[in-house]
Amino acid sequence: MVEDREQPEHTKGDDLPAQRGVIDDLEGGWARIALDDGQRLDWPRDHLPREAGAGMVVELTAHGPGAPGTLPEEGTWEGIVEVIEGAMCPQMAIRLGGQRLRWHTAGSLAPDERVVVHLELDPEATRRRRKQVEDLVNDLFG
Amino acid sequence: MSISHNWWTKTFCCLVLVLGGLLAGCAVDWSWLTPSPELSSPLPDRAMRIAALDIGQGDAILIISPNGKTMLVDGGNSSRDARDVILPYLTENGFDRLDVLVLTHPDADHVGGLPEVLRDIPVGIGVATGQVHTTQIYTEFLQELQRARDEGGTQIVRGAAGVEIPFDPDVQLEVLGPSVDAIAGDDMNNASIVLRLTYGEISVLLTGDAETEEEAWVMAQGSPLDAQILKVSHHGSNTASSVAFLERVRPEVALISCSADNQYGHPHQEILDRLSDYGADVYRTDQDGTIEVITDGTTYWVQTER
Numbered sequence A: 001m002v003e004d005r006e007q008p009e010h011t012k013g014d015d016l017p018a019q020r021g022v023i024d025d026l027e028g029g030w031a032r033i034a035l036d037d038g039q040r041l042d043w044p045r046d047h048l049p050r051e052a053g054a055g056m057v058v059e060l061t062a063h064g065p066g067a068p069g070t071l072p073e074e075g076t077w078e079g080i081v082e083v084i085e086g087a088m089c090p091q092m093a094i095r096l097g098g099q100r101l102r103w104h105t106a107g108s109l110a111p112d113e114r115v116v117v118h119l120e121l122d123p124e125a126t127r128r129r130r131k132q133v134e135d136l137v138n139d140l141f142g
Numbered sequence B: 001m002s003i004s005h006n007w008w009t010k011t012f013c014c015l016v017l018v019l020g021g022l023l024a025g026c027a028v029d030w031s032w033l034t035p036s037p038e039l040s041s042p043l044p045d046r047a048m049r050i051a052a053l054d055i056g057q058g059d060a061i062l063i064i065s066p067n068g069k070t071m072l073v074d075g076g077n078s079s080r081d082a083r084d085v086i087l088p089y090l091t092e093n094g095f096d097r098l099d100v101l102v103l104t105h106p107d108a109d110h111v112g113g114l115p116e117v118l119r120d121i122p123v124g125i126g127v128a129t130g131q132v133h134t135t136q137i138y139t140e141f142l143q144e145l146q147r148a149r150d151e152g153g154t155q156i157v158r159g160a161a162g163v164e165i166p167f168d169p170d171v172q173l174e175v176l177g178p179s180v181d182a183i184a185g186d187d188m189n190n191a192s193i194v195l196r197l198t199y200g201e202i203s204v205l206l207t208g209d210a211e212t213e214e215e216a217w218v219m220a221q222g223s224p225l226d227a228q229i230l231k232v233s234h235h236g237s238n239t240a241s242s243v244a245f246l247e248r249v250r251p252e253v254a255l256i257s258c259s260a261d262n263q264y265g266h267p268h269q270e271i272l273d274r275l276s277d278y279g280a281d282v283y284r285t286d287q288d289g290t291i292e293v294i295t296d297g298t299t300y301w302v303q304t305e306r
Helices: A123-141 B008-024 B077-094 B112-120 B137-151 B180-184 B214-222 B243-249 B269-277
Strands: A017-026 A028-034 A042-045 A057-063 A076-084 A091-096 A099-103 A114-121 B048-052 B062-064 B069-074 B098-102 B124-130 B155-159 B172-177 B194-201 B202-206 B229-231 B253-256 B281-284 B289-294 B300-302
Touching: A028 A057, A028 B137, A042 A099, A057 A123, A076 A099, A091 A114, A123 B008, A123 B098, A123 B137, A123 B155, B048 B194, B062 B077, B077 B112, B098 B112, B112 B124, B112 B137, B137 B155, B172 B214, B214 B243, B243 B269, B269 B281, B281 B300
Parallel strands: B069 B098, B098 B124, B124 B155, B202 B229, B229 B253, B253 B281
Antiparallel strands: A017 A028, A017 A057, A028 A042, A057 A114, A076 A091, A076 A114, A091 A099, B048 B062, B048 B289, B062 B069, B172 B194, B194 B202, B289 B300
């Protein structure tokens, strides 16, 4: 009998909800990604999609075991699930290289499980955000 | 003539920390950063202070002018930097407003704490290049700047070469870069606001993340660039601080703002060697903590947190 497990919103199978951010800068071998929640992530430049550049909006998704075969080769980086004991409640994180990226919903992944984080460019969101910033800049500095 | 009192400062601060720890049950108090009466006794009343605040891998430079005007150049990485470092430093020095706030360029490690600063205290003049960049934190900065203008009367100035920014009548403040063309482009580091402050005989050059391209442009404009105090560009990256630029600046003190063991290898060894070749004393926030340079317009003193 298959147990009917309730999945967190926006998740699919072993995947976790997506995180969004922008490639803030390209620095040496790294792309510095400024996530919308204020976190920073240094992503290896050779793991970026070929057309990636500073200012592009990206979506990060985390995929559990079995998923790597279905993901494109470019734009992926393997990490390990961690649980951070917080003051209020435990928090989910993914260790990528020497960095710890907080993830906001635990989903169905277990601590120490290997995950593949996939970075995808979002040209449409990039255009929208650019327009929003251009409007602000014109108002302020016009 | 320039005198570095760093050794005395460190010795004095160690004594203060030990005595303070004994008296206060080892509590650590940031207020030691404010020079004690003993330390400041040789200083004149009208000193200018430049503080490279220790906010990790990023920039936050605070200037307190001889007439008590305040200018913050960049705001570190995050609202936490604003709450834990920038705003407490201002408060401990008796200030509850900024006369001038400058964002050199939109990178997250420079803009991170500025929305919080704008929310928390009044700002007289807000200066930025107005480049277009799509990060959430930069958008938030622009929105807070807009709110400060509409609700608090903050004056907005587009920071480009030649623009005049009222600050302190005793301090000459020059905006040496960027060019208008650079602002229109997508390269943010090379569109950094470059500032030169001169008080008496002492000059300070603040370069944001300007790389060799912008350095060359600034040099080509012909303005004097010599400065005893240099905030080294781009956290000591080898994409900046060209030989030709350092030849023009001739710094005696080089301030590098970076975190320990950052992914980028900042500061790069070749830049440390180059600064050393020019005889500059290098101070680094990752090793020294917050660094303060205090000048009376004739001499200067450097004191460090660690």
